[in-house]
Amino acid sequence: MTTSATARAFASLRVRNFRLFVIGQIVSAMGTWMMVVAQDWLVLGMTGDSGTALSTVTALQFAPVLLLTLYGGRLADRFDKRRLLTVANLVSGVLALVLGTLVLTGAVRLWSVYGFALALGLVNAVEIPARMSFVGELVGAELLPNASALSAAYFNVARIVGPAGAGLLIGFLGTGWVMLVNGVSYLATVVALRLMDPTRLRGAAPGRDRARVGDGLRYVARRPDVLVPLALVAAVAVFGMNFQLTLPLLAKTVFHSDAATFGLVTAAFATGSLVAAFAGTLRRDRPAQRLVIVSAAAFGVAEAAVGWAPTYGTAAALLFVTGLTTTHFAQAANHRIQLGSDPRYRGRVLGLYTLILQGSTPLGALLMGRVAEHAGARATFVAGGLCSLVAALVAVTAGRRGAEASPPLAEPEADSAHRDDETRSADLRPQR
Numbered sequence: 001m002t003t004s005a006t007a008r009a010f011a012s013l014r015v016r017n018f019r020l021f022v023i024g025q026i027v028s029a030m031g032t033w034m035m036v037v038a039q040d041w042l043v044l045g046m047t048g049d050s051g052t053a054l055s056t057v058t059a060l061q062f063a064p065v066l067l068l069t070l071y072g073g074r075l076a077d078r079f080d081k082r083r084l085l086t087v088a089n090l091v092s093g094v095l096a097l098v099l100g101t102l103v104l105t106g107a108v109r110l111w112s113v114y115g116f117a118l119a120l121g122l123v124n125a126v127e128i129p130a131r132m133s134f135v136g137e138l139v140g141a142e143l144l145p146n147a148s149a150l151s152a153a154y155f156n157v158a159r160i161v162g163p164a165g166a167g168l169l170i171g172f173l174g175t176g177w178v179m180l181v182n183g184v185s186y187l188a189t190v191v192a193l194r195l196m197d198p199t200r201l202r203g204a205a206p207g208r209d210r211a212r213v214g215d216g217l218r219y220v221a222r223r224p225d226v227l228v229p230l231a232l233v234a235a236v237a238v239f240g241m242n243f244q245l246t247l248p249l250l251a252k253t254v255f256h257s258d259a260a261t262f263g264l265v266t267a268a269f270a271t272g273s274l275v276a277a278f279a280g281t282l283r284r285d286r287p288a289q290r291l292v293i294v295s296a297a298a299f300g301v302a303e304a305a306v307g308w309a310p311t312y313g314t315a316a317a318l319l320f321v322t323g324l325t326t327t328h329f330a331q332a333a334n335h336r337i338q339l340g341s342d343p344r345y346r347g348r349v350l351g352l353y354t355l356i357l358q359g360s361t362p363l364g365a366l367l368m369g370r371v372a373e374h375a376g377a378r379a380t381f382v383a384g385g386l387c388s389l390v391a392a393l394v395a396v397t398a399g400r401r402g403a404e405a406s407p408p409l410a411e412p413e414a415d416s417a418h419r420d421d422e423t424r425s426a427d428l429r430p431q432r
Contacts, residue, residue, distance in 0.1 A: 010281070012147035017196045018138040024192025026154045028089065031185025033162025034169070035096060037266065038178035039113065040248045041170055042103065046110055051249055051377075053110065055369025057117045058245050062365070064121035065128065066355060073129040073216065073351015077344070081134040082201075086193050088127035093186030095119050100179030129351035136338070136346060140202045145335050149280035152273070152331055159270030167264070216348025219341075226340050226349070228395060229292050229333045234356045235391035236296050238364040240303055240384040241326065241357075243269065245365050247319075249377040255312045268316040272323030280331045286339040287332045295329035297392035304385025307378040330357070 012018050040054060047053040075084060099116045102108040139147040169178050220226055251257040251265045302322040309315035334353065341349040368380045 012139045012143040015139050020192040020195050024189035027188035028185050029155050029158030030162040031182035033159050034166035034178050035182040037163045037166035038175040042175045051369045051372040055245050055365040058365035060114050061117035061121045064125045068125035069351050069355040072126040073348040076130040076133050076347035081130045082193050084130045086190055088123050089186045089189045091123050093183045096179050096183035100176045103176030128354045132350045133347040137201045145283045146281050152277035160267045163266035216345050219345045226337050229336050232296055232395045233333050236388045237357050239387035242364045242368045246380045249372050254377050269319040269323040272320035273327040276324045276327035287336050292332045293392050293395045295332050299325035299329050300385045300389030304382050307381030
């Protein structure tokens, strides 16, 4: 990568508030992915590798996102996002510490794991749309594609390091200690949020209108160029993006892996996602609808191929490709939706996007859990991939209207108090 390309790839890191955000999120996200592995391993160990129990935990964790994330997007448009994120991360940290303590003391029961999953889902229904729309306030519209791609990059760095580290820690210390580490990791995000300069945030001040959910839904209904990728995300998310359920089942029931090996399988998937995320940092414009649809089709083919993988090594290689196509599709859809949305509605639009992408997980988890119980873990990959491919083919026809829709609405130009750090600090060299 040339010097100019490298500069473009990391352009949004010139903004100090975003740098702080990234540092905090990397630490917190690594803890979160360690928690995912620990929770899955705990449930499988408590239930004799029950796919139904694992799918129930997944469904409980994401059901609140399905039911409440539109309200969470309303809160993000109406209130201070930095404050919402601070409270959400503190609550999530306390929940993880409580569950970890229950595990270490031997008092944990399956119902308590279910309760933790449900409570975390309630927090996520507010935190996710607030976090996604907050990125735009940190960097502004021009740097939003780059910042969004870098956010996916650090998320996938965490998805590589977190599961691999969790597999080793589970082997040496057990799942309880991993959960405690996750609880403490949330403090990194809280500290980063409190160190930010609120005067340098971009976007409309919160609380200027009633920010009604219905207004956001009507806005999306009038924008076919936003509605079509949202519909495609819905289909792919329900049938194909159930990796929190399908990856541990594939590792343990098909290839009979231990916790450490499971972490490596997850890392292979995340490495592919990381490659796609870094490639996305070079994007500067709103992606075309065709790119979103082709990405979904490529994802479907890759995921279906995992189900037919004959060996562990082949499966890991195909999971790398699956991770790459997953992130490429999700980023392309996110950028098309977010860059096509009026900033006044962005929190609610991203709340709807979150509802579709993650709120559909309970439906997909329960559906694929049944498939796994009756046909095995391989069938979940084959069925999910083929359904995603069909959805992409259907979107080709539906997308013809959306592709020619009105151009994205530009974010209001920031005033001089909201310019990035490089501009504001030009007379204060040297910088950190």
